[in-house]
Amino acid sequence: MNLIFLGPPGAGKGTQAQRVAAAHGLVQLSTGDMLRAAVAAGTEVGLKAKAVMEAGELVSDDIVVAIVADRIAGPDCAGGFVLDGFPRTVAQAEALDTVLDGNGMRIDHVVEMTVDDDALVERISGRFSCVACGAAYHDRFNRPKVEGVCDACGGGEFVRREDDNAETVATRLRAYHAQTAPLLPYYRERGALRPVDGMAEIDAVTRQIEAVLDGGGGD
Numbered sequence: 001m002n003l004i005f006l007g008p009p010g011a012g013k014g015t016q017a018q019r020v021a022a023a024h025g026l027v028q029l030s031t032g033d034m035l036r037a038a039v040a041a042g043t044e045v046g047l048k049a050k051a052v053m054e055a056g057e058l059v060s061d062d063i064v065v066a067i068v069a070d071r072i073a074g075p076d077c078a079g080g081f082v083l084d085g086f087p088r089t090v091a092q093a094e095a096l097d098t099v100l101d102g103n104g105m106r107i108d109h110v111v112e113m114t115v116d117d118d119a120l121v122e123r124i125s126g127r128f129s130c131v132a133c134g135a136a137y138h139d140r141f142n143r144p145k146v147e148g149v150c151d152a153c154g155g156g157e158f159v160r161r162e163d164d165n166a167e168t169v170a171t172r173l174r175a176y177h178a179q180t181a182p183l184l185p186y187y188r189e190r191g192a193l194r195p196v197d198g199m200a201e202i203d204a205v206t207r208q209i210e211a212v213l214d215g216g217g218g219d
């Protein structure tokens, strides 16, 4: 089963992708995580992407398509994957279709998480994650069960993203509405779009997604 999780910054894509990937034995492919790793490692891609990410704009299609194409062809992805944060432009979606065709693969569901812009700002400003395993938390909505200890791995060190500040968030939301929202009709026309109410609580969103996966799509 191959999935795309689509939604604005802070919608819950990463949180739900972690859960669904673990529950179904899928590989989570987050282009944001891959790009942050490239920045941290100081690779050529990282050097190109750093300033663009800090500004909240989209990294060029060529760069992200190349990293995704490389990962999807890997043996670990043969058992299924969740794309989290990719595609983000129609050009990326078209390139993805070509890559999938070339590998004899297809997307089963494009899960769209809808969340109001005001709620997104609140989610992003309270977001932090575990350094060791990447598990996602929130100051108000999703605190570790034991203060200062990661539920998933027991780690005790957490980070906040540099681009999770009010100014950059505004740019990221604009980029979503202008460049990524056109993917909704793109996938709707192909019968793949499955909207879920991303305003619900985290567990309730997971249940909606599980219902989509159980239902086999419908269209």
Ligand code: ADP
Pocket (backbone or CB within 6 Å): 007, 008, 009, 010, 011, 012, 013, 014, 015, 016, 123, 124, 126, 127, 128, 136, 137, 138, 139, 141, 142, 198, 199, 200, 201, 202, 205
């Ligand atoms: P995205 O990957 O779409 O940017 P995240 O999964 O990182 O979003 O979620 C953004 C923040 O909001 C995180 O701090 C996360 O814990 C929190 N969050 C995720 N889903 C929900 C939800 N349904 N309700 C409240 N907070 C949520």
Ligand code: ADP
Pocket (backbone or CB within 6 Å): 008, 009, 010, 014, 031, 032, 033, 035, 052, 053, 054, 056, 057, 058, 059, 060, 061, 064, 084, 085, 086, 087, 088, 089, 092, 172
């Ligand atoms: P969010 O969790 O807010 O949705 P991500 O972690 O997915 O953010 O992405 C962080 C940043 O990385 C984006 O603001 C953008 O600069 C870059 N990025 C991630 N995925 C893509 C993509 N598919 N195309 C272009 N840029 C991307």
Ligand code: ZN
Pocket (backbone or CB within 6 Å): 130, 131, 132, 133, 134, 135, 150, 151, 152, 153, 154, 155
């Ligand atoms: Zn952890």
